[in-house]
Amino acid sequence: MNKSNIYFANFDFTNFWDDSDYALEEYVNDIPSDELMKSIEKELGYKLPDSYIYLSKQHNGGIPVNTCFPTNKPTMWAKDHIEITGIMGIGRDKDCSLCGRFGSQFMISEWGYPNIGVAICDTPTDGHNMIFLDYRECGIKGEPKVVNIDQENDYEITHLADNFEKFICGLVSRENFNYD
Secondary structure: OOOHHHHOOOOOOOOOOOOOOOHHHHHEOOOOOOOHHHHHHHHOOOOOHHHHHHHHHHEEOOOOOOOOOEEOOOOOOOOOOOOOOOOOOOOOOOOOOOOOOOOOOHHHHOOOOOOOHHHHOOOOOOOOOOEEEEEEOOOOOOOEEEEEEEHHHOOEEEEEOOOOOHHHHHEEHHHHHHOO
């Protein structure tokens, strides 16, 4: 079976991305070559999920239209969800790419986030809350879970999704939540 056909099989990406000038400037990288992906994985020390690579081959990072993910417990951001400001692409050139100026290693070394995997999404909290691929259970080459890490609450880790594909498919509009 062709791997490219098994990811996001029932998901419509027609209106997924908000390609604003800001998104294109800060997040959206060129489609990564296989050589670039391998060098990014080597630099990060983790094998990226195939679904993440698949998505990056279609649109490499950016700001989705739907930016919220429901949670079962309160987070720093809200009582029932987290919100992302963008998804980091596979690259080094954009500030908000996996190995960019504000990428995964920056969040771990400069902000003190636990070294449990790869920071993949930032949030409206200006670095005080990040979304990570969590490799603690699966090892550096396994299928990581997606978690929210709250820097303001002693780096509390909240499970969001069992894998990257489920995280992406679970993003919903802000309009689904009450901000009172």
